Amino acid sequence: MFRIPLLVALALSVAFGVGIASVVSALKATVGFGAIALGPWIAFPDAQTANADPYARAHRARAGKLLLGGAEGLQFTAAVDDGGAKLSSACAYDITGLTPPARFWTLYATNANDVALRSGPELPSAFNALTVLRKRDSSFVIHVSAEAQPDNWLAIRQTGPFKLVLTLLDTPTAGSSGVIDLTMPKIVRTGCDNA
């Protein structure tokens, strides 16, 4: 007797449940189409423009971030290391190499929800093009770990997964067609606490 209403209820609950869950997971998984990926680093040069796809528009309306304009710079985010494993505060990483040409760059860590990690004024929680210590060939090595390291140490004092954000200011990277040739710094895992 209740077969038809039950079937209608089933169809509706599947529609709303799967529909809403797929939207939430799609917006969580990516900022949209049109990403440029250089190793683990991912950037979205068109996310702030009128050419952004519907997913990018929905994402930026939901995140409400103040995005960088095309002439301002380009923000790269890395959630995984060069081996493809997720960045975790239980492990230590080395960021080595050079950034693509830019007038200035900054590097800091965020948690999985894109909130910047601030470890307090007594710990180094961010680097920029002026403060990083370089080798003679102007390349750099930044040690990312919970424990203190010599030279460039980026302190991660929060447990769980994190992301690295590298912002290139006034860079030709966004408009360049030869994006693939650009080399980003490598993120190499050097060890884990509880392996």
Add this chain to the structure above:
Amino acid sequence: MRSVLFAIITGLVGAALLHIVIILALPQFTGKDAYTRVLGLYEMDSFFALGSEPGTTGLANDDPFLRVAVCGFSIDGGPARFQARGTVPFWSLSIYDANSNEVFSMNDQTSVNGNLDLVVATPIQLVELRKTPAESLAQSIMVEMPEQQEGYAILRAIAPTVSIEEAARSFLAESSCEPFRR
């Protein structure tokens, strides 16, 4: 049994439709997009320097070396003019419309004499400005904002070391974002 399967398939088709509808409609009703947050600061027509902790609107200096100021503006009644001068190693400005689409962006190397002097106007206002050029706008960059009358501007200045912090703060504090009148 077959009718249960049919109900699930119908549900999945509905889910796909709903997915598309939600994605397309989301920008209109999130209430958390950047323009709504800028309006929530209640600071029209002046640059509001953000703090390092997110306030009630959730806007903050995300990047530890960038100092950010935002300004909501409207060119409904007349053009808007943005001005800033000072000595910071790098500054940049971007203009967004109410849908958070980029209208214009620039940095200190694309400016005149390193100072910010920019006028945003509708196409009709721009024609009037060009017809009778004002003396004070001789050095200004003119930007046309065709589709929308409201928007927000973001001004960023870098403070790579503590010693430049003061210069970056005063650069943002002395910047102006106001309706242009002759």
